[in-house]
Amino acid sequence: MAGKINLENFASKLSAKPIYIELYKLNVYGVGDFFKTHKDTPRSDTTFGSLIVVFPTSHEGGILLLRHGGQEWSFDSAALIKETQPSIAYVAFYSDVEHEITPVTRGHRITLTYNLYFADVADDDATAKPLPAVIPAGVEMHFNEKLAAALADNTVLPSGGYLGFGLSHAYPVSVKTDPSKMMNCLKGNDAVIQRACIRHSLQSFLRVVYTAPDEDENGIIQFYLMDHIVDWFGNSEGESVGSFLVSAGGKQVDVTGLNGLYDCGQVEDGGSAETLDVSWVADLTTFAGIETSYIAYGNDARIDHVGYTNFISR
């Protein structure tokens, strides 16, 4: 019996975000071959993941183990292929998912790997639809309800303000990356938040949070919110990190999270920098960037965190 899917019945719309895929390589594993733990290298700002297609050659072992955010999944292509022959197995995952292939114990495991890219990130388009979430629709609905309740409650940010969310995923970043374009490439939970904001007509933006020792060198770390990735080569005058960030448009901000190392309340009043008040809903996360030669921040300890903020006006 044929059934029709009515899109309006789904919280998570099956709206296709244009992507393109690029064949990257062929892997052949014999008995004893494995692939040690790694993350795939993003090829550009628009890379968001990898697709692996496993050929229907009989084998055992060669299990793909995937890890992200403290969780682990296994993908046993050998077992899947055995179930219904002849068949191929395939799996796709985000670029910041760590993975490995356990040793093949019988036969040959042959795979094609593809790079996945967003296709529609036009230079002037910061409003393209976010990627559909790979998370249960129930989670998205729950988040939407909570956000709607917070917005309806006038005791939450009574005179408006900023809500901040630490990102759940890492994204490829270089000094040339424009955070407003990264908005088109949000993944998983990050995209859920973005969709909810669009639904509730909340303005949302990505901001980079930099850390800097304060001017008095008394061990206090200060945080600066920037709308762009800072090019440290611009600091030819040798200014302190804090004043360089302020002169580049940075706003001092307080944060929560970061392993509890830095709690709110460290921002001093009356400083020269304008202080922005952000209510962190999801703690700021350490920006576990994907280290590649493409990424300029790899060895710059100051580019630490990317936060996601939404402005609520009352």
Ligand SMILES: O=C(O)CCC(=O)C(=O)O
């Ligand atoms: O062969 C596989 O299943 C995965 C290979 C892989 O992780 C890679 O080529 O980066």
Ligand SMILES: [Fe+2]
């Ligand atoms: Fe890989």
